[in-house]
Amino acid sequence: MSRSPALLILDVFNTFDFPGGDELATHTKAIVPAIVALRDRFHAHGAPVIYVNDNFSRWQDGFDELVDFVRGSGGAGREVADALAPAPTDLKLVKPRHSALFETALPSLLSFLDVRRLVVTGIATDSCILATVLDAHVRGYESVVPVDTTAAQTEERVERTLTHLRDTCAMKTPRSTSIALP
Template sequence: MNNKNALLIIDMQQEDSFVLENFDAVVSQTIALLHTARHQRVPVIFTRHVNPADGSDLPHGEPLAEDGGPSTYRAGTRQVEILESLTPHADELVIDKGRYSAFHRTDLDARLKSLEVETLIVCGVLTDVCVLSTVFDAFALGYRIRLVSDACTATTQAAHYSSLLIMTNWVYSLELLTSAQCSKALENRGYLSLAPEHPDMFAHQPHELPGTIARLQANLVRTQE
């Protein structure tokens, strides 16, 4: 088993309250990456965001339905189930969480340590919320991180790319790579990735944001050449 890596697929659920950019492409790229991970016997872990149906133990300000329960990711509904095209195998872990980070009040860290995982491959939704929170916690816990740029998305491309920039600036153990390059890495073939060369590598002022996103995109395109 290739147990130095594990694939973490974050919150790829039926919940349809958010319109996500390029979601169909993200699903397709996740399916391809999942196929490679399974073929290479890389441990696969899914997370589901699940809010208690009765509205208990919700963060302050969590959007509520008329009955006082959560308006999204409500336990017991179809919306919390993982997409059928990504259905977990019987031997794959599914971890339910009630907060953004996959590590918050879950046994994910213990599970990874029991598998002797050193590098966490992260994909899923939303880039600027659950993915971002999970990546920072993984970094704090000492994991190396491969973040799959085209197997994540958010409600806007601005949110997606801004989050990629933040993580590339400050998660020193991070490799940013595409799903195709990540599959090559798992197959022990030559691959290309973007790794931070120094802190705040993509520093920018507000008026420079579009150009900085373009610079990040250009670096990612070069990793595929």
């Protein structure tokens, strides 16, 4: 087992152009500083940082084109994209559905990196975070979701989802500053 977990940053590149998007954007902007600080800690320890993002049905776009599309949308999407832009050493994947492990190269990448522990951050807690953590649990990965690094349209949705994951998967939800790195 790898000494370091991998940091997954899910779906932070988003136009927020849908019903409830304004609420999600507001909550997402609030978690950006904690994700940036955690990502910087992973970088400092040489631990893998992996961005996985919905493709918004833009099947011909790669990850960088997707980020450019979100930046071009302006508003909260651009603000979040600018703050969380991947470093050149970060790994980047697009996904077609909710789980970052479903029909993506992520399982192969994690195997190559010899990673079995995941720190999962991003949006939305009650959708893509939930699907990814449940899928990871089924596949035998240990997952942690720092409570201050995930957002949904409401705080109630975040708490309800994290409570469910703690109860059903014995998953931990500490603050991001408590994540131990070798």
